[in-house]
Amino acid sequence: DKATINNTKITSLELMEHAATLCFEWLHSRLQGQNIKIHVFCGIGNNGGDGLVIARHLFQHGYNVNCYVVNFSDKRSPEFLTNYNRLKEIAEWPKIINDEGDFPEVDFEDIVIDAIFGIGLNRKPSGFTKKLIQYINNTKVFTLAIDFPSGMFGDKSVTDKSSVLRAGHTLTFQTPKLAFLLPENNEFLNTWEVLDIGLDTNFIESLLPTTHYITKNDVIPMYQSRNKWSHKGMFGHSLIIGGSFGKIGAVTLATKAALKIGSGLVSAYLPKCGYQILQISVPEAMVEVDSEKLLTYYNFKTKPTVIGIGPGMGTTDKTAVGFEAFLKENKTQLVIDADALNLLSKNESLLQYLPNKSVLTPHPKELQRLLGVWKNDYEKLEKAISFSTKYNVILVIKGAHTTVIDEQQLYINSTGNPALATGGSGDVLTGIITGLIAQGYQPLHAAIFGVYLHGKTADLALQKTSYETFTATTILDYLAEAILDLFHQEEIADSEA
Numbered sequence: 001d002k003a004t005i006n007n008t009k010i011t012s013l014e015l016m017e018h019a020a021t022l023c024f025e026w027l028h029s030r031l032q033g034q035n036i037k038i039h040v041f042c043g044i045g046n047n048g049g050d051g052l053v054i055a056r057h058l059f060q061h062g063y064n065v066n067c068y069v070v071n072f073s074d075k076r077s078p079e080f081l082t083n084y085n086r087l088k089e090i091a092e093w094p095k096i097i098n099d100e101g102d103f104p105e106v107d108f109e110d111i112v113i114d115a116i117f118g119i120g121l122n123r124k125p126s127g128f129t130k131k132l133i134q135y136i137n138n139t140k141v142f143t144l145a146i147d148f149p150s151g152m153f154g155d156k157s158v159t160d161k162s163s164v165l166r167a168g169h170t171l172t173f174q175t176p177k178l179a180f181l182l183p184e185n186n187e188f189l190n191t192w193e194v195l196d197i198g199l200d201t202n203f204i205e206s207l208l209p210t211t212h213y214i215t216k217n218d219v220i221p222m223y224q225s226r227n228k229w230s231h232k233g234m235f236g237h238s239l240i241i242g243g244s245f246g247k248i249g250a251v252t253l254a255t256k257a258a259l260k261i262g263s264g265l266v267s268a269y270l271p272k273c274g275y276q277i278l279q280i281s282v283p284e285a286m287v288e289v290d291s292e293k294l295l296t297y298y299n300f301k302t303k304p305t306v307i308g309i310g311p312g313m314g315t316t317d318k319t320a321v322g323f324e325a326f327l328k329e330n331k332t333q334l335v336i337d338a339d340a341l342n343l344l345s346k347n348e349s350l351l352q353y354l355p356n357k358s359v360l361t362p363h364p365k366e367l368q369r370l371l372g373v374w375k376n377d378y379e380k381l382e383k384a385i386s387f388s389t390k391y392n393v394i395l396v397i398k399g400a401h402t403t404v405i406d407e408q409q410l411y412i413n414s415t416g417n418p419a420l421a422t423g424g425s426g427d428v429l430t431g432i433i434t435g436l437i438a439q440g441y442q443p444l445h446a447a448i449f450g451v452y453l454h455g456k457t458a459d460l461a462l463q464k465t466s467y468e469t470f471t472a473t474t475i476l477d478y479l480a481e482a483i484l485d486l487f488h489q490e491e492i493a494d495s496e497a
């Protein structure tokens with residue numbers, strides 16, 4: 001905020017007025033003047049200042065407002081004080097909450113605006129402030145949190161979960177906060193959105209050089225278009241290695257995905273028992289086979305551009321021995337998933353044989369086998385960064401906000417939803433990333449772009465189908481729409497959208 005204030009003529013007070021007015025407008029456009037009781041709880045810093053501005057606008061628009069100052073300290077910020085006076089000039093004085101006896105009655109049908117703590121929180125809430133947060137949580141009332149749910153930290157883990165307000169919706173300023181994207185904070189946030197308050201974004205980027213929130217605008221420049229002289233030889237050859245008796249579906253899905261994303265040629269290498277299944281379900285693919293029911297020899301003749309390995313391949317001793325020999329020989333770029341990751345976790349000495357910038361796509365359990373246990377999500381990210389740096393590989397940590405890690409750089413995905421929580425969706429992702437690398441996408445871009453598109457299919461599908469009926473195959477059905485959507489311009493949204 002200080003950078004914006006120094007670099008432009010806008011004062012800190014004006015910035016607060018602007019930010020908080022956007023919050024008011026958000027609420028006003030939804031309530032349309034309804035006579036619902038609104039409780040605005042303000043701290044004594046600038047988050048509280050936001051609350052006072054919101055309360056003033058609500059009063060001026062005739063809402064049924066109760067404004068409170070949570071008096072946990074007498075170190076009021078100057079912007080808080082100015083807005084405190086402005087509010088007094090137009091309305092009744094905010095009520096001061098000094099202890100539990102001052103807590104107001106809050107009903108389930110009311111609305112609470114939480115402007116107690118924002119990004120300035122530097123220790124966990126205690127005393128009557130903590131009790132107030134618990135009191136609000138217990139009412140189960142709808143809460144609109146300003147910038148942060150009070151009690152949640154911007155840069156470290158919550159240690160006392162009972163001291164955090166559980167927000168119904170959070171309006172945060174300027175950038176999505178890393179803390180919002182970590183699974184451990186899931187229970188404090190329901191939905192959230194970013195309000196653009198015109199802060200100096202260069203400054204924010206230089207504050208967080210390593211964290212990128214990936215949206216459509218970030219992936220459009222990665223897209224590689226084709227021209228009329230293009231031929232299939234220009235789009236590489238993907239080889240998918242995987243499968244075992246009973247798990248031929250995994251390798252089939254990955255093979256289909258590599259084709260569907262545009263790999264010029266696709267081959268699969270799998271146990272003999274899967275030969276007909278694959279040839280029939282994916283006629284476009286070429287197939288080579290290993291022993292009857294398991295991968296054992298890894299003696300394929302295909303000379304691929306990139307190999308995606310792991311889906312459904314199992315971790316039996318024979319498969320493990322062959323995998324080790326394969327890795328020691330292999331010089332081809334790799335995408336490694338599922339059981340291939342589990343085999344790596346069992347024998348870490350193999351990690352040294354991975355080609356530079358191999359892409360590893362673990363789900364949380366597989367990641368834990370690779371990295372060991374972590375105390376919290378911040379430590380998980382630190383461990384993942386060290387792992388990526390040490391072995392010079394790209395990690396794709398799958399989850400609600402899949403995170404691609406390339407050494408110090410974090411790319412957090414914005415697309416996707418629980419429809420993707422279905423068997424086989426990981427196999428499809430492996431195929432997509434493999435197929436992108438085949439076409440000449442550098443591994444990092446293939447990982448970021450692939451994860452984005454994979455998630456986008458589920459977002460688009462939900463406009464027509466349900467979470468339940470979405471399967472791994474549905475991802476492939478919507479891949480075309482996900483790509484076309486890149487070039488679809490959103491209608492100009494108003495400031496409240």
Ligand SMILES: NC(=O)C1=CN([C@@H]2O[C@H](COP(=O)(O)OP(=O)(O)OC[C@H]3O[C@@H](n4cnc5c(N)ncnc54)[C@H](O)[C@@H]3O)[C@@H](O)[C@H]2O)[C@@H](O)CC1
Nearest residue numbers: 001012016045046047117118119120121122123124125147
């Ligand atoms: N001009 C600006 O600076 C703007 C600031 N904005 C708001 O300002 C907020 C940040 O304001 P502040 O930096 O004043 O901080 P907060 O209002 O988040 O916190 C208030 C103060 O409480 C104290 N404190 C921290 N943890 C405590 C605890 N556990 N118990 C008791 N006291 C504690 C701190 O000293 C802090 O200064 C943002 O989150 C945002 O809501 C927005 O209005 C946008 C413009």
Ligand SMILES: [K+]
Nearest residue numbers: 114117146148
């Ligand atoms: K807040």
